[in-house]
Amino acid sequence: MTMTSFPKLRLIAITASMAFLAACGGAPDGDGADGEAAADQPAVIGERQENFEAIGDAFKLIRSELEIDNPDFAAIGNAATDINGRAQKITGYFPEGTSVDDGYDTEALATIWEDPTGFETAAQNLVDASAEMMTVAASGDAAAVAAQAKEVGGTCKGCHDKFRLDDD
Ligand code: HEC
Numbered sequence: 001m002t003m004t005s006f007p008k009l010r011l012i013a014i015t016a017s018m019a020f021l022a023a024c025g026g027a028p029d030g031d032g033a034d035g036e037a038a039a040d041q042p043a044v045i046g047e048r049q050e051n052f053e054a055i056g057d058a059f060k061l062i063r064s065e066l067e068i069d070n071p072d073f074a075a076i077g078n079a080a081t082d083i084n085g086r087a088q089k090i091t092g093y094f095p096e097g098t099s100v101d102d103g104y105d106t107e108a109l110a111t112i113w114e115d116p117t118g119f120e121t122a123a124q125n126l127v128d129a130s131a132e133m134m135t136v137a138a139s140g141d142a143a144a145v146a147a148q149a150k151e152v153g154g155t156c157k158g159c160h161d162k163f164r165l166d167d168d
Helices: 006-024 043-065 073-087 116-139 142-163
Strands: none
Touching: 043 073, 043 142, 073 116, 073 142, 116 142
């Protein structure tokens, strides 16, 4: 395997989401724990929101490093790696029946299930952009990292515009 790592990442992403679906099997998750979510809110909704929160935090770290004179490229690389791993898990967190139209406390639009291919592509775009960021961070070139941060941010917006409820 001396080829580019993208096909491998894609494969991992597909495998991961299939494993997730197999593990869930649509069984109701009666997690009655003390979360802030409604009692009948599927746990997977909170899990995907936490995953996005962590993606958001990692992306914030990258942007704040870019604002200082000597960015910590190792930290940027680690954040990109974290985003990459989490991006590969996104599609596995969206079983049918968990959109905002189902009455849950979520910003997931029904368009996710109406256009599953578009959603998968949007997630893959973040997988690819964050993988590229891992490479660019290793180069230690701040301008290149800044340019790639724009690319990564574009994939967030690209997905949110179509698939996330705009509540502002
Ligand atoms: C493939 C689509 C997709 C991509 C790519 C994506 N998001 Fe999101 N994001 C969503 C959806 C859908 C939600 C709503 C999830 C929910 O409420 O169940 C969301 C929610 C969030 C949230 C709120 C989480 C919460 O606590 O409710 C943050 C923060 C976030 N995204 C940040 C980002 C950032 C930063 C990026 C890019 C680095 C990104 N997202 C990329 C689809 C995406």
